[in-house]
Amino acid sequence: MAMLGSSSAVVLELMTMGYQSAAYLGELLRAASPAQAGDEQQELAAEILRCCDRVIAELNRGGATGATTGKKRKAAESAAAAAVTSPSLPVTPTKRRARGAEAVREVRSGTTTDGFIWRKYGQKEINGCKHPRLYYRCAFRGQGCLATRRVQQSQSQDDPAAAFVIAYYGEHTCGGDAAAAAACRDGELMPPAVINSGASSFAAAWNMASREPASSLAVERRSCDGDAPSETSQGWSPSFSSEVELDVVGFDLAGADSSASPVWEFLNGSFDWEFVINSL
DNA sequence: AATATTTGACCCAA
DNA sequence: TTGGGTCAAATATT
DSSP: OOOOOHHHHHHHHHHHHHHHHHHHHHHHHHHHSTTTTTHHHHHHHHHHHHHHHHHHHHHHTTSOOTTOOOOOOHHHHHHHHHHHHOTTSOOOOOOSOOSSSOOOEEEEESOSOOSSOEEEEEEEOOTTOSSOEEEEEETTGGGTOOOEEEEEEOSOOSOGGGSEEEEEESOOSSHHHHHHHHHHHOSSSOOSTTOOOSSSSSOOSOOSSOOOOTTOOOOOOOOOOSOOOOOTTSOOOSSOOTTTOOOOOOOOOOSGGGGGOHHHHHHHTOOOHHHHHHTO
């Protein structure tokens, strides 16, 4: 893997540029209309960010079709191997990320918001950096999402579009798919399609800044994780606070045939990437 | 009350 | 040993 054709490398680069542009746009909107009024616009910007993010993530993994998800989970693999070879030993399941490797992607952005819900778990002063380095993990870690990011505020504050250097680790097993996955497993909840929540497609996956749950639906999940290895690291309770309960959402594909739309496939993770890449 | 953040301690690879 | 990533108790926020 990691063999990207030159054309897909171009796509990746363009997509990354699009991502940064969208981030900058979001920053401009935020500056232009502070607080309340800009919510809808900022949601839109965040949606763009999310779309770019998914594309970039997909390209980075080599354009695999949505079928296979089982990849090299280095930590998980080693942990499993260790467990098999020496089941009796109190092998610390290595929740710690491997040291040097697996830096997935890095983005310079003017914002810290990227559409995902992160929870800060650490902060560190770095050798020659003026600002500390911030560590976040996905708020849905309790559901098995191991995505992580590291935010560094750049020293040169001249360029507002690159105020932060954000490095991402791991892939979101929640993220764009969170709503669909949750809804699919939750028999009681309505199917994911067409939960139209108004003008913008996403019903705001965050409300860090805007604390109005509004009228969006609250996706409440019960422990739908059959796997869920003893994640005893911390009290990541499977129940959500009012803060996080409206994760995702509804794609505004109000049409009846929306399930056949390539856009839906894309958002759903079942999009045929090989086709796209080969047709370049 | 529960849950999120802060912050020094702890741990591990270089 | 040191740098830096993570843990977890204390604290803040709701």
